[in-house]
Amino acid sequence: MHRFDLNEIAARPWKNGGGSTREIACWPPGADMDSFGWRVSIATVAKAGPFSAFPGIDRQIMLLDGNGLQLVGAAAGIDHTLQQRWQPFAFSGDAALECSMLGGICTDFNVMTRRGQWSAEVLIQGTEALPGHSAAGLCMVLQGSFLQDDALLCTGQGLLWWDMGDDQIRSPAPLLPRDADSRLVLVNLRQAGR
Template sequence: MSVQRFSRATLRAMPWKNGGGTTQEIASWPPGAGLDSFGWRVSIATIASAGPFSVFPGVDRQIMLLEGDGVRLFTHDGRVSHRLDVPHRPFVFSGDDPIDCTLLGGASNDFNVMTRGGQWRADVQVLDHAANIVPAAHGVLLALRGDWRLNDEALAEGEGLCWTDHAQAWQAAPGSEDVRLVAVRFVPG
């Protein structure tokens, strides 16, 4: 499969089952996989109200605040208690955990990466400088702040690239100061 471009502005928003927010799927593998059968999935969620996250048994999760005041993530048994209130700092947790959240202010937008344990692992990096991104057969890149050049591709803030099923390396070069790029590489687990 070739490299696919996407823009946050044109991703379709789907409501959550519990009505607490919406999700914009960026990509998932394999193509057409549902929430019970994906190997990996990347999305952006808007959390608009307090409430429980969906449980995903056997899935490793990473979440990162993009915009907004953030949320407090917790389990009622106290094993997890985390303030997701600093943008662009990934937090890892198990999809097996019954995570609940409270808003720290208004709604927030979050970047989410999920991988099915034993099948895939995700390496999530946030870059603020030029870097070589090691090859991976599957991955997603998203310009979080500022403009970037990735090999021969120019990305403006809010634009991204996704590739599947072929090894791809990237040379990431910022187009200005005060930039951020999230690079997600998926490797067999």
């Protein structure tokens, strides 16, 4: 288990000037956009424009903050309003999408997996969460705070894990919400054939 804090992850501006991305993790570590198996990131969208296409990639996007986005890809039959927080939307990275703003700057959570190699399950939880029960994954507090043993995770903080192939059995302690309004996102990443 590795702990992370979004406040400690630098944002990289997009080439088109439309926003920036903070990469939480990718597999294998250091992989570029053409070679990753999976990638989890936070994007800040500042203006309308095209969404980059990622052939062979399955994507899930979820609004974190702001008024949201309208995603349209006529050829792929996609016309989706991303307006409600914490509602994952899955789509093919093959699709060329146009993004329009529903208001000001917004922030979204992104999970990308290489089709045929990895798949992702994205869950929003306000009760006990069990990290570490998939080959790789992460959890991040969206609101409030969670306790794991004596360790406190607050908004924007989380845990990241991956299987190093050593067949170790992990049984980490559960994450427990500190109040009824606490929420986290749990991403379980599974390798094809395992």
